[in-house]
Amino acid sequence: MTAAENPAKPGQARKHVVFVTWKAGNAPAFEAAARLGHRVTLIRSLRMEKSQNIDFDATPYGRFVDAVHVLEDATDLDALRTRVRAVHAAHPVDGFVATVDALVVPVARIAEELGVPFTRARAAEDAKQKDRCRRVLAAAGLDTTAHAVVPGAEEAAAFAARHGYPVVVKPARGSGSEGAHVLADEAELRAVLAGAADRPAYAAGILVEEYLQGRFVSAEIGLSAGRFLRLAVSERSTWHRHEALETGTTIPAALDAADHDRVMEFAEAVVGALGLGLGIFHVEVMLGADGTPRLIECNPRLMGSCLPNLFQLAGGGDIFELLVRIHLDEPVDRPPSSFARYATVRWFGAADAVPRPARAPDTTWAAAEYGPHLHSFTVRFPEGEVLAPCRGNLGNFGEVQVVHPDHDTSIRLAEDIVRRTAEQLGFEVTR
Known part of the structure; x- marks a missing residue:
């Protein structure tokens, strides 16, 4: 059945949902909207699809979508506005969904112009500009993290002299860990920031911050009709050689009830x-040894990559259907999530520059040995003769997802598969 043939459920008006994304992984959200009986429009962004080696046309998303519009660059506010206004004139839009960092703010601005419910534009801008986010939260008594936006290494070194090493350096506006570093001393700081002001990643400024210690977790929370929906606390892993690089996630986190509530209460206060x-928002938190949550960053969109799938594998339900319903401003009555399993992902890329292998390794051994606990395992090398060192999410070439009733076993199985893959490849990977 195509989207156009899918009628609304009895007693439910057929609404129009517009997705603006370059992620083929959002196809389950298109399917959810079509299953709910709604008209589905997709606006794609060709430049980012090409840069991330995404072949949208090879995915089966089309049977869930009534109309597709392809822009060269959907982050171009004027181009996006023109296309959306034409779509809205033909079929009035009831709700937007944007799950990509760079698209949330432009979609929010256009939604406000049209009077369509969506995440508030000014709030999304504040969340994405990390120094502004900290200023807003400091004024609310929620953040005490020392930070500054600096033009270069001299000012960053002066900040570190005042607050001590290590320090965190990252783009003031960015995502995917690109351009983020944990720096142990002045020599590292100056090496990383040499010429940084001229790099596109730091176009919005170089943010230097106090280093936070503790357990790295994230709160996944919804907000519908003024009511918070507690979806999950996820735990995150990072690479020891480059601490700013995330190597994986487990849903749910292994926290006791008190720490879980502290993280959720803090995330709700941040969003509020x-x-x-x-x-639905993704709030990254460092949980201190004393149980105090500190903000790493607040993302005004759904958790990224394969994490919605992990949420469902762990038993949390269909988060994409929930996403559609929230963005259609429907009342949602949902109790806090209850999980029966632990779902883990591990991503990996080349630890150092190495020649690109002629072909991807044979991975059939994993399914044979790990059986039903292995949900998916992919290795796909980018084009080029050399695999560049992975220092951000876009540098990963491998991903493994496992699910198991035991927390520690879920993580161990995923890490075993990555370790054995590195041995098979004959070079070190990020893990």
């Missing part, structure tokens, strides 16, 4: 202080 208004 920013005034985000509506959506």
